[in-house]
Amino acid sequence: MIAQGILLMTGGYLMCGLVFAIPFALVGVGKIDPHAAHGSWGFRLLIIPGTMFFWPLLAYRWIKGVHEPPAEVNPHRCAARKGAQQ
């Protein structure tokens, strides 16, 4: 019974992701990443499975109007950012 519930929830989550993935691959991907604005059809098709997994994150960025991918975080970049702010 529990396993069936988990399976149903997972299926529902992925189905929501698939529904989201279609407009995202067509329009949204270009909004959150400028390199994707003129991406090929092959690229748009390739990102659909990953979008099904990560759709809440991508939906959040799209709704928030984020236009650039996130800045990478590592010790050197953090120290450089901190130094630039001082």
Add this chain to the structure above:
Amino acid sequence: MGVEYTSVQWNRQKRFYDFALAGGVGAFLLLFGVISKLLFPLITDEILLIRAFGAAAFVLLHVILCIGPLCRLNRRFLPLLYNRRHAGVTMAFLSLVHAVLVIITYHAGGDTNPILSIFKGSPLVGSVAGVPFQPFGFIALVILMLMAATSHDFWLANLSAPVWKSLHMLVYAAYGLLVLHVTFGVLQAEVSPIYVAITALGLVIVLGLHLTAAFKEVALDRSCNDTPGNDGFVDACALADIPEKRARIICLSGERVAIFKYDGKVSAVSNVCQHQNGPLGEGRILDGCITCPWHGYQYLPDTGASPPPFVEKVPTFNVRVKRGRVFVHPKPNPPGTRAEPGVIPVEKIELQTA
């Protein structure tokens, strides 16, 4: 290094890599089929296909896991790393075919949902052979599919390289699950210990290579001096320790720094490539640019910026050359900021070229 995303940025090396990969997988499947038919003449085609695709995926996973440490230990293996993600996607595809065949053969057609059926207990309860091995394989498959689905550079940029790398480190969890899946699965199907022995040998090779490479890395980081002098600069290394158009790697400010010597100058940049966090210091200067050994991403040594139209940038460090030694300031400059290269005195260049 791309300005706009395409499905695959094909080039000659990638075509050759994929051709060799497809040829290798095809040859393995064929050989496995022939040998299985000779050893087990009564084997059905379904079982043969299940075993062939499962074995091909498992062997390819071993090869993929060994590429990273092999490259750390010997640069000659670097070409294998170049398009490793295509090998990973191929392995996930082989695993998927194996899983679909298993579900069709053993789990479809009953009253129970085929996926739920995988998680149902074995009838051989109370013995090692009764351990339900299929759930291990199913969870590993989910991990492998997640990795394959996020293998494009779009995910690398949008999840950020450290997050993406952490996600793809799950391959080790998948490997552990697959070792259990294969070991317990084989125990149920075969009585000969040779299959378990081969699996154990694969595990020893993978672990051994990773441990050897890790010890080498730890030794490198421990050998670094990061105590600054009165002027705030750290005595990094002797000028003579850096080969021309190559780098010396030191550890500074919590991360590795690559100090390059080229054309009578010395520049230092963060060792971490913006693409996939490859080790820039293990690359070399090609066409005036630091070239990452993993996928060829390039950066100008003095600015840490990729040449236009590319937009990748890494932090730079201020450098001085004095009395045959290289001094690096531990405070990184923002990515893409020009740092005046240290100039090598003419007599030093003449001495080195003599």
